[in-house]
Amino acid sequence: MGVICVRVDISQLFGHRGKSIPIDLSIDINDTEGYPDVVGFLEPVKIKGTLTNIDDIIVLDAEGDTLLNVSCSRCLAPVNVKLNFKLYEMFSKTGNIDEDIEAVTEDSIDLYPYVRNEVFENIPMKIVCKDDCKGLCPSCGKNLNEGNCDCDTSYINPKFDSLRALFNVDEEV
Known part of the structure; x- marks a missing residue:
């Protein structure tokens, strides 16, 4: 150029x-x-x-x-x-x-x-196509605005497993 x-x-x-x-x-x-x-x-x-x-x-x-x-x-x-x-x-x-x-x-x-x-x-830091944009599946990369994928979303990286105890759903914070 x-x-x-x-x-x-x-x-x-x-x-x-x-x-x-x-x-x-x-x-x-x-x-x-x-x-x-x-x-x-x-x-x-x-x-x-x-x-x-x-x-x-x-x-x-x-x-x-x-x-x-x-x-x-x-x-x-x-x-x-x-x-x-x-x-x-x-x-x-x-x-x-x-x-x-x-x-x-x-x-x-x-x-x-x-x-x-x-x-x-002057370009905004984060621009989204619509306010409720669902983004991409972190596993397969499918655009979730076009429909769900069959990926297992229950997996939690073991490095973050100890954080789960901080967010126990049965306890009141």
């Missing part, structure tokens, strides 16, 4: 405090490395907002959305997820003023890594 770059020219903002430029982008993200539950993007990531020079710090303030196809955390069925997020970044040509401000050495900013990070940070 080639390197993806989404460069935005910010040269007109330098030296003009208070000046803004609109941002309206559509970005294809095909790199899902590190996110095995993400099957793919069903539409490009759309970004709308502004880049503004505030006291010689370039502030990106935008909102984004996209439609993802992810795997259900229980049964692995495909699930479409609409994702909405905010994107707020600060840049400075004078160097890193603090850890929240990125240094800019050119007259343009590559927004791709910031957009990609924000998208993946």
Whole structure:
């Protein structure tokens, strides 16, 4: 996969405090490395907002959305997820003023890594196809939403047998 770059020219903002430029982008993200539950993007990531020079710090303030196809955390069925997020970044040509401000050495900013990070940070940890998803059988792997299997579910790993005494059904806790 080639390197993806989404460069935005910010040269007109330098030296003009208070000046803004609109941002309206559509970005294809095909790199899902590190996110095995993400099957793919069903539409490009759309970004709308502004880049503004505030006291010689370039502030990106935008909102984004996209439609993802992810795997259900229980049964692995495909699930479409609409994702909405905010994107707020600060840049400075004078160097890193603090850890929240990125240094800019050119007259343009590559927004791709910031957009990609924000998208993946906003994906919910556990996505299920439906609230009552039964998941997969731990023995045979059958999707239990499609029906039961014939596996013996009474087996308890002997390593956990001592825990059974803690949950004696005849005793009141």
